[in-house]
Amino acid sequence: MSVPVTWYLLLAALLFAIGCVGALTRRNGINIFLSIELMLNAANLSLVAYSRQLDLRTGQLIVLFVLAVAAAEAAVGLALFIAVFRQRRTIDLNRINLMRW
Amino acid sequence: MLDLLWLIPILPLAGAALNGALGRRPPKALVTALNVGAPLLSLLLALGCLWDFAHLAAPRFEQTLYAWTAGPLKIDVAFLLDPLSAVMLFVVTFVGFLIHLYSVGYMGHDEGYRRYFAYLNLFMAAMLLLVLGDNYLVMFVGWEGVGLCSYLLVGFYYDQPFPPYAGKKAFIVNRVGDFAFLLGMFALIDRFNTLKYGAIFPRIAANPSLVADAYGPFGLSFASFVALCFFIGAMGKSAQIPLYVWLPDAMAGPTPVSALIHAATMVTAGVYMVVRTNVIYQLAPGVSQFVAVIGAATAIFAATIGLAQTDIKKVLAYSTVSQLGYMFLAAGLGAYSAAIFHLGTHAFFKALLFLGSGSVIHAMGGEQDMRRMGGLKKALPQTYWTFLIGALAIAGIFPFAGFFSKDEILHAAAANRQWVLYLVGLITAGLTAFYMFRAVFLTFFGRFRGGPEQEHHLHESPPSMTIPLWLLAVGAVTAGVAGLPGEHNWLHNLLSPVILHPAGVKAPEHEISALLLALIALAVAAAGIWLAFRVYGDQGTAREEAWAARFRRLYGLLAHKYYVDEIYDRLIVRPLGALALLFWKGVDALLIDGSINLGAATARVAGEAGRFSTTGNVRNYALYFFLGVLLLFLWLIY
Numbered sequence: 001m002s003v004p005v006t007w008y009l010l011l012a013a014l015l016f017a018i019g020c021v022g023a024l025t026r027r028n029g030i031n032i033f034l035s036i037e038l039m040l041n042a043a044n045l046s047l048v049a050y051s052r053q054l055d056l057r058t059g060q061l062i063v064l065f066v067l068a069v070a071a072a073e074a075a076v077g078l079a080l081f082i083a084v085f086r087q088r089r090t091i092d093l094n095r096i097n098l099m100r101w
Numbered sequence: 102m103l104d105l106l107w108l109i110p111i112l113p114l115a116g117a118a119l120n121g122a123l124g125r126r127p128p129k130a131l132v133t134a135l136n137v138g139a140p141l142l143s144l145l146l147a148l149g150c151l152w153d154f155a156h157l158a159a160p161r162f163e164q165t166l167y168a169w170t171a172g173p174l175k176i177d178v179a180f181l182l183d184p185l186s187a188v189m190l191f192v193v194t195f196v197g198f199l200i201h202l203y204s205v206g207y208m209g210h211d212e213g214y215r216r217y218f219a220y221l222n223l224f225m226a227a228m229l230l231l232v233l234g235d236n237y238l239v240m241f242v243g244w245e246g247v248g249l250c251s252y253l254l255v256g257f258y259y260d261q262p263f264p265p266y267a268g269k270k271a272f273i274v275n276r277v278g279d280f281a282f283l284l285g286m287f288a289l290i291d292r293f294n295t296l297k298y299g300a301i302f303p304r305i306a307a308n309p310s311l312v313a314d315a316y317g318p319f320g321l322s323f324a325s326f327v328a329l330c331f332f333i334g335a336m337g338k339s340a341q342i343p344l345y346v347w348l349p350d351a352m353a354g355p356t357p358v359s360a361l362i363h364a365a366t367m368v369t370a371g372v373y374m375v376v377r378t379n380v381i382y383q384l385a386p387g388v389s390q391f392v393a394v395i396g397a398a399t400a401i402f403a404a405t406i407g408l409a410q411t412d413i414k415k416v417l418a419y420s421t422v423s424q425l426g427y428m429f430l431a432a433g434l435g436a437y438s439a440a441i442f443h444l445g446t447h448a449f450f451k452a453l454l455f456l457g458s459g460s461v462i463h464a465m466g467g468e469q470d471m472r473r474m475g476g477l478k479k480a481l482p483q484t485y486w487t488f489l490i491g492a493l494a495i496a497g498i499f500p501f502a503g504f505f506s507k508d509e510i511l512h513a514a515a516a517n518r519q520w521v522l523y524l525v526g527l528i529t530a531g532l533t534a535f536y537m538f539r540a541v542f543l544t545f546f547g548r549f550r551g552g553p554e555q556e557h558h559l560h561e562s563p564p565s566m567t568i569p570l571w572l573l574a575v576g577a578v579t580a581g582v583a584g585l586p587g588e589h590n591w592l593h594n595l596l597s598p599v600i601l602h603p604a605g606v607k608a609p610e611h612e613i614s615a616l617l618l619a620l621i622a623l624a625v626a627a628a629g630i631w632l633a634f635r636v637y638g639d640q641g642t643a644r645e646e647a648w649a650a651r652f653r654r655l656y657g658l659l660a661h662k663y664y665v666d667e668i669y670d671r672l673i674v675r676p677l678g679a680l681a682l683l684f685w686k687g688v689d690a691l692l693i694d695g696s697i698n699l700g701a702a703t704a705r706v707a708g709e710a711g712r713f714s715t716t717g718n719v720r721n722y723a724l725y726f727f728l729g730v731l732l733l734f735l736w737l738i739y
Contacts, residue, residue: 093719
């Protein structure tokens with residue numbers, strides 16, 4: 001027996017919602033970063049689910065791309081946070097408001 | 102010699118330009134040599150050209166310097182010497198040079214000696230361009246040039262309040278006329294694609310139907326439209342009703358300027374232009390009649406004002422306006438050679454009178470009020486005799502020049518059976534004799550009425566001033582020979598090639614006794630002089646004051662020049678000023694500046710409000726982004 005695609009999609013939506021709320025409410029840069037990763041992987045999950053449902057390999061291919069982009073993003077993002085931390089001794093986003101009027 | 106024709110206007114122009122190149126403080130002798138020398142060379146060249154011109158087989162010489170325009174519109178910078186411009190050339194260079202010479206003495210002590218001569222040379226250049234041009238555009242350049250010089254020289258004493266005002270007035274009133282002149286030129290371009298006299302007039306004369314169709318907004322024929330436009334232009338330059346108001350105020354300039362520009366040459370440019378355009382005027386009988394009526398009205402109107410003026414230059418100014426009216430009367434009646442004849446004789450005797458008055462003013466230390474003069478005959482004998490000759494000439498006493506030219510005009514009016522115009526002209530002649538001899542008696546007869554200091558200062562003017570007086574006096578006596586009445590009217594025969602006769606236009610010829618008319622005119626002039634002698638002969642203005650007290654209203658009306666300046670001020674100047682204020686304060690400052698400022702203020706307020714959205718907080722931006730995505734999503738679904 002196979003799990004219906006709806007369940008995967010519901011799980012993906014749940015993960016996306018958690019990531020979204022986390023990205024919008026958290027103040028710590030690393031936490032926000034993790035939340036974004038959560039959303040990316042929610043998208044990946046739905047892609048894989050559709051891929052199997054529709055019997056198309058394209059979806060799984062895109063997932064590989066997303067993973068690669070996410071890894072690069074993580075590298076750049078973490079490097080940025082380290083640089084910011086060295087300058088300002090914090091990565092609390094409420095206190096990093098250099099662009100403020 | 103004729104090949105050097107182009108040098109005649111260029112020489113004074115070079116004089117004016119080199120005047121500025123003389124360095125910071127050139128010696129006065131150098132300025133004099135340059136700026137009197139240039140008109141002298143012009144005069145000699147002009148005499149040489151006229152000599153050669155007189156020996157040409159056909160009296161016409163054209164010289165094209167270069168093509169001004171490209172394309173279908175053909176206008177050249179070109180000069181034309183024909184009998185009409187030859188007469189003008191002689192008058193302008195001869196009188197112009199004498200007045201330069203006179204100015205050496207008159208302006209000798211003036212701070213602005215050098216500036217004065219630069220302007221005066223520039224004026225000569227522009228005036229010569231005006232009379233020598235072979236098309237209307239070259240004439241117009243000269244026309245505007247003399248207007249500019251008039252403005253500069255009227256406002257010459259710029260540190261006093263009135264002269265700059267008078268200069269502006271002269272310039273602005275002239276602009277009104279210039280506008281109409283331009284319209285006339287545009288009409289000619291529209292029809293003929295050229296402004297060259299030699300290309301337009303013969304075609305019209307051969308085929309008058311070319312200009313007979315309706316043209317313009319008022320249902321006039323083409324000829325009438327152009328003639329009317331040009332006459333309005335002439336009204337401004339030659340001070341005719343209703344645009345004469347600038348000329349009396351132009352007396353604020355130095356006296357030699359009044360003589361040269363505002364009596365002898367520039368103000369006659371309008372007469373020259375009308376005579377030059379005679380073909381078109383002959384085909385526009387209605388406009389010609391209008392010209393004659395305006396001329397006669399101006400003549401008598403200005404003459405009556407002249408009766409009550411106390412400033413010697415104002416008397417001469419109104420007399421100039423009046424005499425210009427005479428010239429237009431002649432031109433309107435179709436007596437074009439009479440108009441040019443009077444122009445020429447008037448140039449001599451009016452320049453003479455102005456220079457004489459300048460000599461008097463010079464001796465009186467700047468005093469111009471005739472009520473404070475008197476008995477100057479003894480102190481200024483040469484000025485007295487020459488002024489008397491000028492006065493006799495303008496009054497029209499035989500055998501002085503004014504007699505012949507005025508008589509020819511009155512004769513033309515009578516020959517045309519225009520009895521009203523004839524009568525107006527005759528009355529004006531009487532008034533002219535009266536007010537001119539009023540000036541003579543008040544200035545030179547009786548006893549001196551000025552202060553003791555002035556009396557001590559009285560002296561005859563230096564030779565550089567009296568020599569031009571005598572030369573002009575010779576002209577005022579003898580110029581009449583040019584137009585002796587009858588078959589041997591030299592000027593009339595000379596000008597006949599210029600006065601074209603359009604096919605189908607017949608001059609009305611009525612037999613009239615020339616001798617009888619001449620005797621009547623002479624009697625009227627003599628009566629005017631006799632009356633002036635009875636009133637002013639010995640006791641100054643005493644009798645005039647008695648009369649003024651008895652007819653206070655009438656005298657006040659004349660002394661205040663019929664309140665025309667005041668009426669213009671109320672009707673035109675102030676409404677225009679109010680309109681200008683409205684456009685300045687209302688349209689420019691409020692609407693235009695306001696709308697720009699409103700735009701700027703809107704941007705600033707929007708920026709002030711919008712900057713609160715830029716919190717600098719990344720999570721806010723993320724929220725906006727999220728909401729945006731949500732909106733897009735909703736939009737996709739529905």
